[in-house]
Amino acid sequence: xxxxxxxxxxxxxxxRHCTRRKPFMSVMRTSLLxxxxxxxxxxxxxxxxVIEDFFRVELPLDxxxxxxxxxxxxxxxxxxxxxxxxxxxxxxxxxxxxxDPRSLMRRxxxxxxxxxxxxxxxxxLRDLLGQARLPMLGASxxxxxxxxxLPGTLGDELVLQGSEWSxxxxxxxxxxxxxxxxxxxxxxxxxxxxxxxxxxxxxxVLLPASERYASExxxxxxxxxxxxxxxxxxxxxxxxxQHTGRVSESSAELAADKLMLxxxxxIFAQYAVQPLAPSAExxxxxxxxxxxxxxxxxxxSGLQRTLQQLSGNTPPQILSIxxxxxxxxxxxxxxxxxxxxxxxxxxxxxxxxAPVVSQPQVEEPESEPATMDELLAEQAQxxxxxxxxxxxxxxxxxxxxxxxxxxxxxxxxx
Numbered sequence: 001x002x003x004x005x006x007x008x009x010x011x012x013x014x015x016r017h018c019t020r021r022k023p024f025m026s027v028m029r030t031s032l033l034x035x036x037x038x039x040x041x042x043x044x045x046x047x048x049x050v051i052e053d054f055f056r057v058e059l060p061l062d063x064x065x066x067x068x069x070x071x072x073x074x075x076x077x078x079x080x081x082x083x084x085x086x087x088x089x090x091x092x093x094x095x096x097x098x099x100d101p102r103s104l105m106r107r108x109x110x111x112x113x114x115x116x117x118x119x120x121x122x123x124x125l126r127d128l129l130g131q132a133r134l135p136m137l138g139a140s141x142x143x144x145x146x147x148x149x150l151p152g153t154l155g156d157e158l159v160l161q162g163s164e165w166s167x168x169x170x171x172x173x174x175x176x177x178x179x180x181x182x183x184x185x186x187x188x189x190x191x192x193x194x195x196x197x198x199x200x201x202x203x204x205v206l207l208p209a210s211e212r213y214a215s216e217x218x219x220x221x222x223x224x225x226x227x228x229x230x231x232x233x234x235x236x237x238x239x240x241x242q243h244t245g246r247v248s249e250s251s252a253e254l255a256a257d258k259l260m261l262x263x264x265x266x267i268f269a270q271y272a273v274q275p276l277a278p279s280a281e282x283x284x285x286x287x288x289x290x291x292x293x294x295x296x297x298x299x300x301s302g303l304q305r306t307l308q309q310l311s312g313n314t315p316p317q318i319l320s321i322x323x324x325x326x327x328x329x330x331x332x333x334x335x336x337x338x339x340x341x342x343x344x345x346x347x348x349x350x351x352x353x354a355p356v357v358s359q360p361q362v363e364e365p366e367s368e369p370a371t372m373d374e375l376l377a378e379q380a381q382x383x384x385x386x387x388x389x390x391x392x393x394x395x396x397x398x399x400x401x402x403x404x405x406x407x408x409x410x411x412x413x414x
Contacts, residue, residue: 054139093132142216201235
């Protein structure tokens with residue numbers, strides 16, 4: 001009964017293949033490009049993100065602050081999402097934007113719950129951080145599976161989906177661009193993990209149990225109410241690294257926000273795209289992605305949404321479509337390892353090796369007996385001839401690298 005609530009962020013339903021529908025799928029494949037263009041789906045389908053409403057910031061209205069101060073606070077939140085913990089230290093390149101936050105905003109409004117709502121312009125923000133040569137991490141984020149406990153009547157209890165603390169942590173995660181998800185807590189989970197093991201942050205138990213959810217990051221959290229507030233003790237595993245910390249605040253809202261800010265900073269350090277030198281950008285800024293098994297419009301739109309989060313100001317371009325294979329052009333200001341690490345966050349993309357191009361073998365025709373004229377010509381060629389004058393020695397010229405091949409990556413959509 002929790003199927004809709006527990007849909008993991010960034011996951012889409014897998015494409016189902018049916019042999020009885022092959023004629024329809026064949027027609028769709030051949031006309032996929034024309035259908036996309038005729039419906040105006042490019043780049044309109046690119047709005048969705050792993051973190052929903054990534055470029056929207058909501059803050060409670062504060063009567064003690066004027067509108068300019070509130071807009072500056074919203075800009076600070078947005079810059080921390082996109083540019084990480086050090087972005088506000090770069091005062092010089094960001095000074096003009098910090099002095100005039102409205103220049104980066106698309107819409108300013110207020111919700112029914114007395115909250116300030118600000119929509120930022122993605123292209124302007126990317127331009128701003130790009131010109132300042134600051135690292136960036138867009139809406140595609142690794143998923144964080146949360147194992148949390150808090151004291152109950154009979155001891156520690158698991159934090160369940162829909163509970164007060166679950167909703168509080170999800171709201172804080174949305175504000176800080178953390179892709180947080182809560183386990184199902186069904187019989188399978190409870191048979192693998194106990195509340196005591198969560199409080200102890202037992203790595204040997206929690207990491208194998210989290211493989212069910214295919215999350216990149218695992219979080220163990222112990223919530224302890226205090227007389228003067230709340231204390232959160234946390235352990236985070238990202239890649240092969242373990243991080244631990246403790247947060248104490250006067251309210252649950254402040255504690256949850258501070259926790260998610262700490263997590264966002266650690267994730268940013270692992271996944272952010274670092275700026276390259278200008279010469280390197282000219283060599284590695286353009287990529288060609290060849291993706292197989294893009295069999296219908298739903299798969300194509302999912303691929304577009306993933307690539308849009310990684311591109312700069314120029315949206316991904318359709319280079320060609322042949323059957324279920326799509327070739328896309330992508331502007332990405334980073335290295336191959338950075339691009340692959342961000343692409344595989346979407347587990348529907350499977351990296352493939354570059355195909356080996358085999359050279360066709362040319363069969364030599366069977367030789368026939370030589371004629372007298374051919375024998376005389378061959379004898380003339382074997383006679384010694386005058387030695388030509390030696391040519392001046394020159395350094396060998398190495399062939400230029402095939403940059404197009406180096407810039408092409410191959411994937412399979414699954």
